[in-house]
Amino acid sequence: MTEPRDHAPRIILGLALITIVHGREQHLARQLAAIDSAKAVPELHIIVAMDDPAVAPRYADRPRTRVIECPSTGAHLPLAGARNTGAAAARERGADVLVFLDVDCLPDPDLFSRYDDAVRAHPGELVCGAVGYLPEGTDYGRPDLFADAARFHGFRPRLDAGATAPGDHLAFWSLSFATTPDTWLRIGGFFEGYSGYGGEDTDFAVTAREAGVPLRWVGGAEAFHQYHPTTNPPVQHVDDIVRNGSLFAERWGFWPMQGWLDQFVERGLVRRDPATGDYSVAP
Numbered sequence: 001m002t003e004p005r006d007h008a009p010r011i012i013l014g015l016a017l018i019t020i021v022h023g024r025e026q027h028l029a030r031q032l033a034a035i036d037s038a039k040a041v042p043e044l045h046i047i048v049a050m051d052d053p054a055v056a057p058r059y060a061d062r063p064r065t066r067v068i069e070c071p072s073t074g075a076h077l078p079l080a081g082a083r084n085t086g087a088a089a090a091r092e093r094g095a096d097v098l099v100f101l102d103v104d105c106l107p108d109p110d111l112f113s114r115y116d117d118a119v120r121a122h123p124g125e126l127v128c129g130a131v132g133y134l135p136e137g138t139d140y141g142r143p144d145l146f147a148d149a150a151r152f153h154g155f156r157p158r159l160d161a162g163a164t165a166p167g168d169h170l171a172f173w174s175l176s177f178a179t180t181p182d183t184w185l186r187i188g189g190f191f192e193g194y195s196g197y198g199g200e201d202t203d204f205a206v207t208a209r210e211a212g213v214p215l216r217w218v219g220g221a222e223a224f225h226q227y228h229p230t231t232n233p234p235v236q237h238v239d240d241i242v243r244n245g246s247l248f249a250e251r252w253g254f255w256p257m258q259g260w261l262d263q264f265v266e267r268g269l270v271r272r273d274p275a276t277g278d279y280s281v282a283p
Helices: 025-036 079-092 111-122 145-147 179-186 200-210 235-252 256-266
Strands: 010-021 040-049 063-071 097-103 106-107 127-130 131-133 165-167 176-179 215-218 223-225 271-272 279-281
Touching: 010 025, 010 079, 010 111, 010 131, 025 040, 025 106, 025 176, 025 179, 040 079, 040 111, 063 079, 079 097, 079 179, 111 127, 111 176, 111 215, 131 165, 145 223, 176 179, 179 200, 200 235, 235 279, 256 271, 256 279
Parallel strands: 010 040, 010 097, 040 063, 127 215, 131 223
Antiparallel strands: 097 176, 106 223, 127 176, 165 215, 271 279
């Protein structure tokens, strides 16, 4: 377990963390423990529970934490709507900086302070930190080993602590990012027309680009993705990816997630029209 600290962490006034959750009880508990061990912590933590009524009573007495219910209206979890709900709740409570961190991500002890510094230095931008994927068998009681054990994507920069650099919007991910409420409103939040897995985060990034909002990577604001079994490509989401990809193409004129889609084509799960370049689920 994490060693007890000898003094209370600094509370970053005006910074709100937003986490959306459904059924990830252990992941959320680990994230909250990592937050408590950070060098500086959010003034407010908004947890948006998607069809998960067990979350609110579990954390009713947790200081600076507010649980917001977000029921789904269809067959899929409202990922975009939940993030929008969390951002609205944070803005209503006077937040100056919005940090989004997926429930299966553990913040580095410096993540919140690095994000706070970067957003206040670049208030009109989207700010992203690197995320490393932890392997199966990780000892979650030894966060000091996370940085060496994690696998980081090579096409997303991992900068020195405190350094920043402009980035490509198509490398954006919603796992971990930060911005100001004014910039969030300028982008307009996440488009809620997507359902299920895939597409909504790339749509958000392209919307930001079209609104003239730059993307910036910041060093030291690292997070560590907790291990859980997955597939690559995510064949279990093929219907969602094709449906959401088609919607994205209608909105922006090109298909996202083409690496996955082309792998689906190779496996015979998806067909690509040679005339139009459009994808469809194979019969």
